[in-house]
Amino acid sequence: MAVLIAAGASMPVGAWSQAYPTKEILVVSTASPGSSGDAALRMMAVKMGESMGQPVVVEVRTAARGAQAHAVMSKAAPDGHTVTFGTAGTFVYGRFLFKNMVFDILKDYAPISMSLTAPSYIAVHNSLPVNSLNEFIEYAKRNPGKLEYSSTGVGSFFHLAGEAFKKAAGVDILHVPYAQKNFSQMVSDWASGRIALWFPTYATLNPNISKVKxxxxxxxxxxxHMPDIPAIGELLPGYQPFAVWWGFFGPLGLPSPIATRFSAESKKAMQQPDVAPKLDKLGLTSIGSTPGELATLLRQDINTIAALVNAIGIKPE
Structure with missing residues (x-):
C-alpha cells in the first residue's frame, strides 16, 4: 500500500486522468427513487460507463439525512472510484436544520460537478375551490391550520420551499414530511387529494396534470414547458425563489485531474442525443459545472439558504 501511495504521489498530473478509471465506479446516490434526479443519474451512468470503459453503478442510500451515504463515502479512497450524488437538500440544507449532522460538505468532500437544476411549481389538488395563487392564499387564510403540504422530509428542498411560501404569503399550512424512500407514496397522496399542496418539479407535475392545478x-x-403558468415573482414578490439542484462530490483529497475528468464525462453524458431530450422532457436543465464552479456555487447556496432559514425562523432540531 505504501508503495502504491508513493507511486501515485509522484504520478504526473495528466497521468491521473489518463489512467482513470481502472475499475468499476460506484455512485452512492441520495436522490429519491423515482425522482427526476434518480432517472437522470441512471441515464448518465450508462453513458459514462460506455465512454470511460468501466461500469458506473448506482447504489441508492437515501436514509438518515445523508448519513447512510456518508458512511460509505467516509471509507472510500479518494481515487474517483466512489463518488456521491444528491441534492442541495442533502448537501446544504441539513447544516442549518439539524444539530447533529454527521458530515460537513465543505470539510469532508471534494466538489466535482453541479449536474442539474429544476424549478418547482406550486400545485394544488383539483378538489380545492381555487384557480389562482391569490385565490389559494385567500382560501388558506380562511382555513388556518386545516391545509397540509408535503415534503420528502425535514430539511428537504420541499420543506424549505413550503416554509418560505408560508412566510411570504402569511398563511398557516401544516407540514407533512415523508421519508425519501416514500417519494412515490407522497406523490400518490398529493395526486389523490389527501395532501392539498406540494411543490413538484415538472417531471412529477406533468403526468398528474389532470388531477392537480x-x-x-x-x-x-x-x-x-408551461408558459401560461406565472412566475412566483409576478404574484408574490416577497418570495425569493431557489431551485432544486443535483451534483456529484468525491471524498476529500480527490485529485483535481480526476474530479475534472469525471465532471467532463458527466457533462458529455447529458449532452448525448439520446439523453438530452429525455432530460428536457423531465423539466431538467443540464449544468455540468466544473469542480471549481461547483465550489463557488456551493458557497453561494449556503449563504442564500442561511439567510432564508434566518428569515423564516427555523431552528435546528
Missing part, C-alpha cells in the same frame, strides 16, 4: 412556478421567469 399548477398555480405558479418557483422561478424568476416562466417556463417554456
Amino acid at each position: 399548477p398555480l405558479a412556478i418557483l422561478d424568476r421567469q416562466r417556463s417554456r
